[in-house]
Amino acid sequence: MQTANVFSSKHGIEHERWFSNEDSYSRLFYRDLKIKYCKAFSGRDIVIVPPGKEMLHHIEDCQVIIPEHIKVDHSLLSTAKKIKLVQTGAGFDNVDIDACTQLGIWAANAAGVNAQAVAEHVMALILSYYKNIPFLDAFMKNRMDEKQLDYTGSEIKGKTIGIIGLGAIGKKVAEFCRAFDMNVLAYARNTVVQSDGFVKMTDFDNLVSASDIVSVHISLNQQTKQLINKAVFKKMKNTALFINTARGGIVNERDLTDALKNRDISGACLDVFESEPLPTDSELRNLCNVILTPHTAGMPDGLKFHKKRYDFFVNNIKRVENGEEPESKLNQLL
Numbered sequence: 001m002q003t004a005n006v007f008s009s010k011h012g013i014e015h016e017r018w019f020s021n022e023d024s025y026s027r028l029f030y031r032d033l034k035i036k037y038c039k040a041f042s043g044r045d046i047v048i049v050p051p052g053k054e055m056l057h058h059i060e061d062c063q064v065i066i067p068e069h070i071k072v073d074h075s076l077l078s079t080a081k082k083i084k085l086v087q088t089g090a091g092f093d094n095v096d097i098d099a100c101t102q103l104g105i106w107a108a109n110a111a112g113v114n115a116q117a118v119a120e121h122v123m124a125l126i127l128s129y130y131k132n133i134p135f136l137d138a139f140m141k142n143r144m145d146e147k148q149l150d151y152t153g154s155e156i157k158g159k160t161i162g163i164i165g166l167g168a169i170g171k172k173v174a175e176f177c178r179a180f181d182m183n184v185l186a187y188a189r190n191t192v193v194q195s196d197g198f199v200k201m202t203d204f205d206n207l208v209s210a211s212d213i214v215s216v217h218i219s220l221n222q223q224t225k226q227l228i229n230k231a232v233f234k235k236m237k238n239t240a241l242f243i244n245t246a247r248g249g250i251v252n253e254r255d256l257t258d259a260l261k262n263r264d265i266s267g268a269c270l271d272v273f274e275s276e277p278l279p280t281d282s283e284l285r286n287l288c289n290v291i292l293t294p295h296t297a298g299m300p301d302g303l304k305f306h307k308k309r310y311d312f313f314v315n316n317i318k319r320v321e322n323g324e325e326p327e328s329k330l331n332q333l334l
Contacts, residue, residue, distance in 0.1 A: 059083075064317050067094060069276075074099035085320045087313050090114055090169075090298060091247055092330060093220040101331040108326035110312045112168035114298035117306075118245050119172035121297035122215055123180075125269035126161075128291055129241055130154045157181040162211030165218035165246070166199070173215060174199050185211055189223075208232055213241045220247035228252065233259035240265045245297040248273040257283050260290060271297040 056079060064085045072086055072095045085106045086095055092109045100107040128134060132151050139149065160183040163170045174184045184199045187207045208214055214236060218224050229252040242265055244251055253274045259265050267289035276295055284290055300306055316326040
């Protein structure tokens with residue numbers, strides 16, 4: 001699916017252009033809900049066009065683009081002569097920040113707006129895994145004889161979670177883990193990040209080797225691409241649970257699959273993948289020690305409509321229109 005939200009000023013009338021090839025009822029319902037919201041709070045009319053050549057034609061008049069699953073590079077930006085802002089969600093690995101800066105275009109993400117949703121999802125995955133919720137649910141719905149019930153579970157009190165990346169999401173996960181009487185280790189590339197007395201900062205190697213649970217909360221870039229690979233999985237406990245709700249490209253998926261099949265680690269909970277949607281023939285779909293969700297950790301409801309995020313987007317658009325810097329900027333213009 002390729003989608004992008006674009007604000008433009010063709011013929012002096014403000015429009016939002018929504019480029020989408022979504023055709024399912026639920027996606028259309030979500031799209032319509034989003035459109036109504038943006039109309040109400042931005043005062044803009046909306047034009048819907050499909051991706052491809054027609055999208056490129058309309059981008060020529062854009063002032064703002066909110067890209068979803070499309071690459072925003074120098075080539076695309078150079079066709080958008082009026083663009084002032086590239087606004088992303090939490091992740092921005094699909095945007096060439098340097099190209100934005102070179103062309104005098106603000107780039108901003110919405111860091112932290114989905115922290116609560118993602119952190120809740122992480123805790124739901126941890127509890128589902130250790131309490132065997134998927135297995136027990138299937139057991140009951142398949143009307144199995146309860147005398148034949150045989151499984152192992154665990155309490156999470158006293159377990160050590162290692163959080164890779166202590167930004168807004170990582171901090172929220174740590175906060176939740178405190179309530180469950182867990183121990184928290186954290187690793188952050190930003191040396192300014194300090195321990196709060198509960199979270200113990202440590203180096204990367206110690207975190208992956210000492211943790212019962214390893215949860216990834218960093219952005220995808222050249223330094224973090226396939227950071228989690230065979231060598232890292234070998235350093236983990238063979239009882240460790242690996243969780244990724246950040247970006248699929250941070251993990252070498254082949255190495256992860258092998259580690260799960262060979263029981264180098266105990267299991268994994270995954271919301272993101274190297275290729276999305278996850279291919280139907282992916283081996284991950286067949287592994288009993290894996291819990292999968294379809295990149296929905298950051299969404300607060302089933303419609304994938306995130307009011308807090310779109311409030312942030314509209315506010316940033318207004319800031320740029322008024323000659324101000326956007327919040328959560330990713331670059332600096334002279």
